[in-house]
Amino acid sequence: MRVxxxxxxxxxxxxxxxxxxxxxxxxxxxxxSEVQKTCGKPSCACHHGGAKHTAWHLTLKVDxxxxxxxxxxxxxxxxxxxxxxxxxxxxxxAEVTQLTLALVTTHATAKERKKGRP
Numbered sequence: 001m002r003v004x005x006x007x008x009x010x011x012x013x014x015x016x017x018x019x020x021x022x023x024x025x026x027x028x029x030x031x032x033s034e035v036q037k038t039c040g041k042p043s044c045a046c047h048h049g050g051a052k053h054t055a056w057h058l059t060l061k062v063d064x065x066x067x068x069x070x071x072x073x074x075x076x077x078x079x080x081x082x083x084x085x086x087x088x089x090x091x092x093x094a095e096v097t098q099l100t101l102a103l104v105t106t107h108a109t110a111k112e113r114k115k116g117r118p
Contacts (some may be wrong), residue, residue: 001095003102007110014099021092028082030060032071058083 004010036052038044046052056071058079071079 001098003098005106005109007103007106010099010103010106014096014103017092017096017099021089021096023085023089025085026082027086027089028058028060028079029086030058030069030083032079032083033057033059 004013033056035055035057037055038046039053041047044050056073056076056079058069058071060067060069
C-alpha cells in the first residue's frame with residue numbers, strides 16, 4: 001500500500017479503512033489445515049497401505065498454548081469464511097496502523113507547511 005505524504009489524503013484513506021473494519025460475520029483467529037489420517041476400523045484399506053481419510057483441523061492459541069480442534073465436514077464452509085474474515089480484519093488493522101503512524105510522522109511537516117501560508 002502506498003502511503004501519501006499529505007494529511008488530508010492520509011485521513012481520507014484512514015476513514016475508508018475504518019468504515020471497512022465492521023465485521024461481516026464471525027471471525028476466528030485460527031488456521032485451517034487438511035490432514036490425512038487413518039480411521040479406527042482395522043478392516044479399512046487405510047490400515048493396509050491404502051489411501052488415508054481426509055480431515056480438517058483448526059489450530060489456534062488458547063491461554064497461550066497451541067490447540068488443535070477437529071472440524072466436522074458440514075461446518076467446513078462456515079469455518080473457512082470465519083477464518084477468512086479474521087484475516088481480512090487483520091490486514092485492515094495493519095493498514096490502519098500504518099496510516100495512523102504516517103499521520104503522526106508527517107504532523108510536524110504538515111504544520112510547518114500550513115504555517116508558511118499567508
